[in-house]
Amino acid sequence: MSDLWRRCLERLESELSAEELHTWLMPLQAREDATGLQLFAPNPYTLDTVRERYLARIETVLGQLAGQPHAVRLEVGSSAPRAARPAATKAAAGAEAAPAPAFAHNLDPHYTFETFVEGKSNQLGKAAAMQVAMNPGRAYNPLLLYGGTGLGKTHLMHAAGNLMRERNPGCKVLYLRSEQFVGAMIEALRTKNMDQFKQRFRSVDALLIDDIQFFAGKDTTQEEFFHTFNALFESKQQIILTCDRYPKEVDKLEPRLKSRLGWGLSVAIEPPDFETRAAILLAKAHEKGVAVSENVAMLLAKRIRSNVRDLEGALNTLAARANFYGKPITTDFAEETLRDLLATHAQAVTVPNIQKITAEYFNVRLQDLLSKRRVRSLARPRQIAMALSKELTEHSLPEIGEAFGGRDHTTVLHACRTIKKLCETDARMRQDWEQLIRVLTG
Numbered sequence: 001m002s003d004l005w006r007r008c009l010e011r012l013e014s015e016l017s018a019e020e021l022h023t024w025l026m027p028l029q030a031r032e033d034a035t036g037l038q039l040f041a042p043n044p045y046t047l048d049t050v051r052e053r054y055l056a057r058i059e060t061v062l063g064q065l066a067g068q069p070h071a072v073r074l075e076v077g078s079s080a081p082r083a084a085r086p087a088a089t090k091a092a093a094g095a096e097a098a099p100a101p102a103f104a105h106n107l108d109p110h111y112t113f114e115t116f117v118e119g120k121s122n123q124l125g126k127a128a129a130m131q132v133a134m135n136p137g138r139a140y141n142p143l144l145l146y147g148g149t150g151l152g153k154t155h156l157m158h159a160a161g162n163l164m165r166e167r168n169p170g171c172k173v174l175y176l177r178s179e180q181f182v183g184a185m186i187e188a189l190r191t192k193n194m195d196q197f198k199q200r201f202r203s204v205d206a207l208l209i210d211d212i213q214f215f216a217g218k219d220t221t222q223e224e225f226f227h228t229f230n231a232l233f234e235s236k237q238q239i240i241l242t243c244d245r246y247p248k249e250v251d252k253l254e255p256r257l258k259s260r261l262g263w264g265l266s267v268a269i270e271p272p273d274f275e276t277r278a279a280i281l282l283a284k285a286h287e288k289g290v291a292v293s294e295n296v297a298m299l300l301a302k303r304i305r306s307n308v309r310d311l312e313g314a315l316n317t318l319a320a321r322a323n324f325y326g327k328p329i330t331t332d333f334a335e336e337t338l339r340d341l342l343a344t345h346a347q348a349v350t351v352p353n354i355q356k357i358t359a360e361y362f363n364v365r366l367q368d369l370l371s372k373r374r375v376r377s378l379a380r381p382r383q384i385a386m387a388l389s390k391e392l393t394e395h396s397l398p399e400i401g402e403a404f405g406g407r408d409h410t411t412v413l414h415a416c417r418t419i420k421k422l423c424e425t426d427a428r429m430r431q432d433w434e435q436l437i438r439v440l441t442g
């Protein structure tokens with residue numbers, strides 16, 4: 001790697017989140033010559049993103065490091081051509097040696113990148129899944145998508161598989177829920193067909209396994225998965241996994257497996273924000289041919305924050321009722337039809353609950369959080385709790401101010417603006433914010 005580029009990355013490490021760095025900048029290859037620095041992106045998508053979001057900053061840092069303006073050229077390609085055989089060719093070579101039964105892929109054709117709505121909460125996950133699909137076995141291996149239920153991990157996983165097959169129809173992509181992997185293994189053990197089992201999993205170009213937290217405590221499965229993983233990894237076959245939390249936090253998952261999972265890229269999929277929830281609803285309604293206005297989408301997006309599956313469930317209920325009664329889906333109709341459901345979601349998030357959870361999260365006493373004390377260790381959690389109250393409840397600014405020890409509504413407004421800005425610029429703050437939302441709405 002060019003020394004200048006390495007130093008530039010080191011500098012940027014302190015400014016960007018690890019995920020941004022790994023998704024966009026680490027895949028770049030650098031070549032330095034008399035005319036400046038040339039950066040090679042693995043695909044046009046990365047190139048566009050780097051140009052749009054990071055190029056200006058890269059040029060500034062390079063200028064600082066070199067002591068004078070430094071030209072940067074960006075293009076798609078590689079600084080040194082790789083010798084590795086593409087995965088599909090490898091599979092074909094394997095097939096020559098031992099003809100395998102016809103391959104039946106099992107991807108859901110509806111789960112594509114086109115039907116996936118992008119927002120801040122899932123942008124990195126989508127980008128990583130796309131890169132993997134465009135460079136199977138080479139971009140990130142394994143790619144691990146983790147996060148709460150119903151947030152689109154399975155969708156992205158299938159989308160990656162579908163894109164791989166679109167780009168290379170001969171590509172063998174096998175999707176399995178973890179339970180299916182366990183079931184297949186038990187069956188193979190029972191019928192003494194372990195060789196066939198091994199062959200089945202190791203002959204694919206990409207193996208997609210959903211919800212690997214299910215492997216916890218299943219030692220034989222983990223052992224077998226570990227060997228499958230190694231075999232695939234070594235021959236550069238792509239592995240994509242999902243998990244309901246960061247795998248290091250999954251109890252009874254073997255340390256050596258956890259360490260393997262860390263070899264590639266792990267990306268968190270966060271709960272979508274309000275705008276993304278509304279956009280997802282409108283997209284789903286369009287897909288299903290259900291006429292839903294923006295107002296209705298906004299109503300549901302405002303009130304149902306838990307996850308996309310719940311949002312979709314609400315939309316399906318609305319569509320079915322509207323169809324049954326032959327009525328249009330107005331906001332009144334939606335309020336009326338989903339009254340119980342909306343009430344359940346509203347109950348979960350109250351200002352006192354937000355205050356309590358935020359105080360616990362930052363390890364401060366509730367009475368201090370609500371006090372007038374202005375020390376930073378209290379002021380920031382207090383601002384976060386105020387901003388969360390605005391985001392997650394229907395209360396007005398004066399009402400929220402009142403609930404925080406009788407503060408003025410302008411103080412609440414200031415808190416909301418400060419936190420929003422910090423979430424955009426500070427990765428640590430964004431993590432805290434998203435984690436709290438997850439706890440409060442999960």
Ligand SMILES: Nc1ncnc2c1ncn2[C@@H]1O[C@H](COP(=O)(O)OP(=O)(O)OP(=O)(O)O)[C@@H](O)[C@H]1O
Nearest residue numbers: 115116117148149150151152153154155280308309
């Ligand atoms: N950003 C998005 N755009 C469009 N649809 C989405 C998005 N996020 C989630 N969905 C939809 O929400 C539903 C649930 O998503 P999915 O099954 O992928 O969740 P998951 O994270 O894998 O959940 P689980 O861990 O429970 O399996 C799917 O119908 C999916 O299409």
